[in-house]
Amino acid sequence: MFNDHNLFKNPMKQLIRSFTLCAFLLICSVNMKAQVSFGSSEKFNDGWQFVVSDKEPDSKAQWRKVTLPHDWSIEATPSRELASCTGYLPGGIGWYKKAFTVVDTHECHFIYFEGVYNRSEVFLNGHLLGKRPNGYISFMYDMTPYLKKGENVLTVKVDHSRYADSRWYTGSGIYRNVWLIHSGRTHFKQWGVSYTTEVLGDEAVIHVNADIENPQNKQLTIQASLDYAPDSKKLLNKFSCPISELASHSLVVKKPKLWDIDSPNLYKLRFQLLDGNNIIDTTSINIGIRTLEFNPDHGFKLNGKSMKVKGVCMHHDAGVLGAAVPREVWHRRLLKVKELGANAIRMSHNPQAPDVYDLCDELGLLVMDEASDEWEYPKRKWVKGWNKGKPSYDGTFDFFEEWIDRDVADMVRRDRNHPSVFLWSIGNEVDYPNDPYSHPILDGDGATINQPMFGGYKPDAPNAERIGKIAKRLSAIVRSIDTSRPVTGALAGVVMSNQTEYPEAVDVVGYNYTEDRYTTDHKLYPKRIIFGSETHADMKAWNAVNDNEHIFGHFVWTGFDYLGESGEWPSRGLGTGLIDFTGTLKPNGKFYQAIWKGDTTMMRSQWRGNRRQGQMPRTTKSPVAIKAYTDFEGKEFIQLIIELIDDEGNKVMTAKNEVTVNVISGGKFFGLETGSNSDMSDPRANHRHASQGMLLAYIQRGNTSEPVRISIEAEGVQPVEVSF
Numbered sequence: 001m002f003n004d005h006n007l008f009k010n011p012m013k014q015l016i017r018s019f020t021l022c023a024f025l026l027i028c029s030v031n032m033k034a035q036v037s038f039g040s041s042e043k044f045n046d047g048w049q050f051v052v053s054d055k056e057p058d059s060k061a062q063w064r065k066v067t068l069p070h071d072w073s074i075e076a077t078p079s080r081e082l083a084s085c086t087g088y089l090p091g092g093i094g095w096y097k098k099a100f101t102v103v104d105t106h107e108c109h110f111i112y113f114e115g116v117y118n119r120s121e122v123f124l125n126g127h128l129l130g131k132r133p134n135g136y137i138s139f140m141y142d143m144t145p146y147l148k149k150g151e152n153v154l155t156v157k158v159d160h161s162r163y164a165d166s167r168w169y170t171g172s173g174i175y176r177n178v179w180l181i182h183s184g185r186t187h188f189k190q191w192g193v194s195y196t197t198e199v200l201g202d203e204a205v206i207h208v209n210a211d212i213e214n215p216q217n218k219q220l221t222i223q224a225s226l227d228y229a230p231d232s233k234k235l236l237n238k239f240s241c242p243i244s245e246l247a248s249h250s251l252v253v254k255k256p257k258l259w260d261i262d263s264p265n266l267y268k269l270r271f272q273l274l275d276g277n278n279i280i281d282t283t284s285i286n287i288g289i290r291t292l293e294f295n296p297d298h299g300f301k302l303n304g305k306s307m308k309v310k311g312v313c314m315h316h317d318a319g320v321l322g323a324a325v326p327r328e329v330w331h332r333r334l335l336k337v338k339e340l341g342a343n344a345i346r347m348s349h350n351p352q353a354p355d356v357y358d359l360c361d362e363l364g365l366l367v368m369d370e371a372s373d374e375w376e377y378p379k380r381k382w383v384k385g386w387n388k389g390k391p392s393y394d395g396t397f398d399f400f401e402e403w404i405d406r407d408v409a410d411m412v413r414r415d416r417n418h419p420s421v422f423l424w425s426i427g428n429e430v431d432y433p434n435d436p437y438s439h440p441i442l443d444g445d446g447a448t449i450n451q452p453m454f455g456g457y458k459p460d461a462p463n464a465e466r467i468g469k470i471a472k473r474l475s476a477i478v479r480s481i482d483t484s485r486p487v488t489g490a491l492a493g494v495v496m497s498n499q500t501e502y503p504e505a506v507d508v509v510g511y512n513y514t515e516d517r518y519t520t521d522h523k524l525y526p527k528r529i530i531f532g533s534e535t536h537a538d539m540k541a542w543n544a545v546n547d548n549e550h551i552f553g554h555f556v557w558t559g560f561d562y563l564g565e566s567g568e569w570p571s572r573g574l575g576t577g578l579i580d581f582t583g584t585l586k587p588n589g590k591f592y593q594a595i596w597k598g599d600t601t602m603m604r605s606q607w608r609g610n611r612r613q614g615q616m617p618r619t620t621k622s623p624v625a626i627k628a629y630t631d632f633e634g635k636e637f638i639q640l641i642i643e644l645i646d647d648e649g650n651k652v653m654t655a656k657n658e659v660t661v662n663v664i665s666g667g668k669f670f671g672l673e674t675g676s677n678s679d680m681s682d683p684r685a686n687h688r689h690a691s692q693g694m695l696l697a698y699i700q701r702g703n704t705s706e707p708v709r710i711s712i713e714a715e716g717v718q719p720v721e722v723s724f
Contacts, residue, residue, distance in 0.1 A: 034112050035354045035414065036140060037193040037283050038213075039183030044111070045069070048098045050173075054161075057095050066096075068178055071171040073163075074322025077682045080569040083164035083383040083392065087563035087572050088680065091163020091172050096156040102147055106182035109147060111154065112140040114176035114354055117323065118396075119159040125152055133399040134407050135160075135170060136316075136350035138414055140181070140190055162394040164381050167373065168315055169564030169573075171323025176353050186214050186273070187281040191413040193271060196484055197289050199303075204256035204289045210271065212243060220280075223272040226251050229265075229286055236267075240274075258303050259288030259419045261343045264364035266419075288361060288419025294486055294508055296522075296529045300552035302366075308545060309366060309553020310596045311344035312337060312578065313534060315562035316352050319572075319581035320671035320683040321698065322563070327355040328634035329698070334359050335632065336583050337559050341596030346533070346555040349373035349428035349490075351411045360420035368488070368533075368555065369415050370425035371408050375470055376400045377436040377462055379429075380454075385568030387452070408474050412481045424485055425533070426474040429492035429512060431467050431502065439464035439496045449495050449514065464493075468501025475505050490533035494521065503528065510534070515544035522550050537578055537592050556592065561677060570680040580675035582641075582696040621646035623655045623693070626712050626720045638667070638699040638724055642712060644690055652693045657715040660687040661697045664721070666708035670698035690714070 034041035045068040051061050052072065078088035102109060111122070111129070118135030121128060125148060129141035143154075160172040192211035197204050208224050225238035237251040257265035266286040273281040293301040300309060318325040318333065330353070337345060344366035347356075351369060360367050373379070380391035408426065415421050433442055433453035438461035442453070475487045486507035491497050494514045503509045503525070510533025511517060518530060532554025535541035545551045561577035572581075578589030585593065593599075623644035632639055644655040663669045669686050676691035688695060701708055701724075713719040 034177075034179035034181060035114075035138070036110075036112055036179070036181055036190050037285070038188035038190065038281055039108075039110070039181045040106075041112070041179045041181050044098075044100075044178040044180045047100070048096050048174075050094060050096050052092050052094050054093050056157075061095075063097070069175045069324035070096075070173045071175045071322035071324040073160075073169075073172040074320065074324070074683050078572070078680045083381065084385045084388075084566040084568070084571070085164050085167055085169075085381045085383065085564055087169045087566050088569065089169065089563070089683075091160035091165075093161050094158045094173055096158070096174055097153060099151050099153050101151055104182060107144070107185050108183050108187075109143045110140050110181040110183075111143055112138070112179040112181055113174065114138045114178070116156065116158055116174050116176075117160060117170050117172055118165070121157040121159075123155040123157075134396070134403060136352070137407050137410050138176075138351075138354070139410070164383060164392050165394040165396060167379065167381060167565055168562060169317050169323070171317065173324075175323040184280050186212070186216065186218060186220070186275065188271070188273060188283060189213050191410075193283060193285065194416055194482075195269070195287065197287075199256065199258070199289065199291050202255050204253040206251040206253065206269070206287070206289075208246060208249065208251070208269075208271075210243070210246060210273075212273065218275050221274040222246055223274065224249075224251060225270045226253065226287075227268045227270070228257070229268045253289065256289045259290040259361075259364075260303060261307075261364040261366065264288065264362060264419075266361065285417065286361065287417075290419055292422050292485070294529050294552065296527050297550050299549055300531075307343075309344045309531065309555075310342050311346055311366070311368065311553060311555035312340070312342050312559030313346045313348040313555050313557050314352075314559045315348055315564075316350070317563045319561070319563065320673045322683070325353070326637050326700075327359070328632070328637045329639065330356055331359055331634070332583060332632040332639055333560060333579075334363055334365060336579055336585075337365065338363060339593075340559070340578060340585065340589060341593050342556075342559065344368065344422075344553065344555070345559065346370065346425075348534075348558070351415065354414075357415055357418045357420060361418050365420055366422045367418065367420040368423040368425055369411060369421050370428060370490070371411055371474070372396070372404070372426075373428045373430075374400070375404070375427060375430045376466070379432070379435050382565075385571070386565055386574060388568055404474065405477055408477050409481060412478050416482045416484075422485055423488050423508065424478050424482070425488050425490060425510070426471060426478065426506070428490040428534075430470075430489075431464065431497045431500075432492040433496055434458055434461055437462050437464040437467055437493075437496070439499055441496055441499050449493055453493065464496050465500050467497065468505060471502045471505035475507075486529070488531075488533070498524075515541060518544055518548055518551055522548075537576075537588055539595070542592075542595050561675075570678045572677050572680065575677040581673050581677075582675045582694065583639075584675055584692070584694070618650050618653060620654075621648075621650075621652060623652040623657060623714070623717055626659075626714055626717055627651075628710075628712055628720065628722045630724075634701075636701055637670070638697075638701065638708060638710075640697040640699060640710065640722075642690075642695045642697060644693045644714060644717060655693040656689050656691070657717060658687055658689050659695055660713045662686060662711045662713075663699060664709040664711055666702045666704070666706040666723075667710075668700040668702070670700050672697050 049063040050066040073089045082088045119133045124146045127146040132139045189211040195208045220243045223240040226236045270284045346368040378393040378395035378397045438458040443457040488508040490510040492512045508529045512534040535554045537556040560579045565574040627643040643651045673696040674691040708724045711721045
């Protein structure tokens with residue numbers, strides 16, 4: 001039972017025998033504000049120029065125009081000479097620049113990057129603003145000291161020359177949004193506004209916290225007000241007080257509508273920072289009120305109700321779109337995850353784009369947030385196919401010691417305000433046996449680990465006891481910022497890690513592919529809270545959760561197919577997804593959907609039929625026509641499903657015709673996706689062979705009211721034109 005931390009100021013709360021977790025706020029309004037919690041913001045994605053160059057570009061460089069987010073790796077054609085871990089796509093060194101003029105009268109100007117992969121350096125008018133090696137962390141720089149009248153030039157160097165530095169596809173470039181932030185000298189700090197809630201009977205008490213940049217030590221007042229988000233005109237509560245008295249003030253909600261996976265109710269909390277009667281900074285945030293409880297014997301409760309976490313692991317790419325994934329594409333993907341019967345996603349294995357957390361808040365998906373996949377030593381990176389041949393050892397380990405404390409802290413500060421986030425993971429499989437750590441237990445009796453390990457004890461390898469010390473350090477950093485959620489880690493070598501301080505350093509212990517240890521370790525460590533942080537998508541994995549009250553859930557590997565960790569050529573990825581690149585449920589996805597939704601009839605059907613034999617055709621006829629439609633209405637992107645059908649309107653599952661898509665007017669072609677993992681053609685080409693009789697086209701709408709007109713052609717089939 002987790003009760004080690006003082007969750008609230010009331011000392012009586014320390015006697016609570018279950019671990020009650022608190023709801024948090026959502027910093028940004030959808031597509032309107034940067035997730036920084038201060039000032040005014042505007043997107044800074046247009047008007048950039050880009051070039052790939054090992055050296056700083058000179059006047060002869062062939063710059064080209066790009067719009068952010070941008071991933072240059074996905075613009076290349078896969079090559080079997082490249083590394084399988086990246087999906088056979090390249091990296092390199094890229095340069096971005098943008099000229100701009102500041103015309104407003106704000107005192108301070110900042111530049112905020114949601115993510116740059118990786119080893120970025122940012123310059124303003126030739127002055128280095130800063131470096132950030134981690135490609136998944138959001139960061140901000142103050143441009144004010146180096147801004148000048150007239151034209152300014154921002155330059156970003158992205159060094160992904162060590163391109164095989166991850167076990168999966170990362171992408172390269174400024175692959176998330178960039179924002180300009182304007183404010184006065186006195187303002188809320190970056191990610192400085194947070195809050196916790198207590199649910200007491202039919203009331204919720206909201207405790208607000210705000211950190212202020214106050215260089216002149218002004219006597220400031222803060223005002224907080226609360227509305228119900230769907231009806232923001234309905235004021236529920238408010239207070240004003242000096243900043244120094246903020247800790248003693250709170251908001252009370254009578255009969256609160258709780259945030260839940262089925263009813264993700266959100267409230268809007270507004271803040272004003274005042275100097276006398278002058279408002280000097282504002283922010284408005286969405287919040288969700290909910291409680292979480294974790295118990296070593298009885299599992300997990302959301303809002304006091306027991307539930308099993310049915311989770312999927314999710315990487316951050318979207319096939320032919322690479323790592324630069326639009327919000328609406330994420331929206332459709334998360335809806336597909338919900339349709340699967342899942343109620344949680346794991347950010348494997350790093351913080352992801354702010355849009356994803358916002359959507360999880362809105363849709364009702366729990367989130368396991370994760371910091372990293374590698375600590376102080378490199379893991380194996382496969383280059384000739386997953387677990388094939390000789391690996392390489394590039395990675396992110398070289399900046400671990402200098403940056404990990406700040407990276408973990410920034411993950412928690414940025415994401416702590418999302419009601420969807422319910423677990424903080426400090427790392428994934430850093431304890432994989434002999435990759436790189438080792439321990440004598442690997443040669444001992446009873447050391448069976450239910451997944452491959454690289455041999456027995458290796459005295460020359462780093463000692464596994466180091467893992468426990470690092471885990472204690474990183475867990476302490478998380479708790480220094482947020483004690484309202486448990487800290488966890490995804491353990492790959494549980495038997496080995498049990499000989500270290502690692503399991504005791506975290507609050508909840510994740511087991512990767514070691515379901516056979518659930519019962520054994522529950523008896524050996526009765527106070528340990530255990531869950532499946534990564535499992536196969538099979539009946540054994542689910543039964544280990546469903547049949548054991550003390551196991552609160554698991555995260556299946558994976559929700560969607562993803563790039564990288566590829567097999568031998570030709571292979572874009574590992575192909576383990578329950579859902580393919582187009583958003584279509586695979587046979588095993590339908591099987592797991594039946595398991596999670598309790599449909600025994602479908603379960604037997606999928607097990608006896610499609611799951612074993614693969615997806616069978618509905619028809620044996622040849623395609624004669626094209627059917628094009630959408631299953632998601634997007635304002636910025638059309639995600640167009642293209643099917644090859646027979647004369648009765650049935651999709652021809654065996655059809656592999658080459659399909660060509662052209663945007664005639666009103667939009668821009670963005671990508672053409674196939675569900676095939678072995679399709680190694682140019683990811684950005686407008687023509688691909690169908691897989692199982694279908695493809696998915698991504699079309700960006702134009703900025704005018706002109707309809708989007710799209711032509712679709714296929715070999716041996718009458719072409720069609722559709723408009724939106």
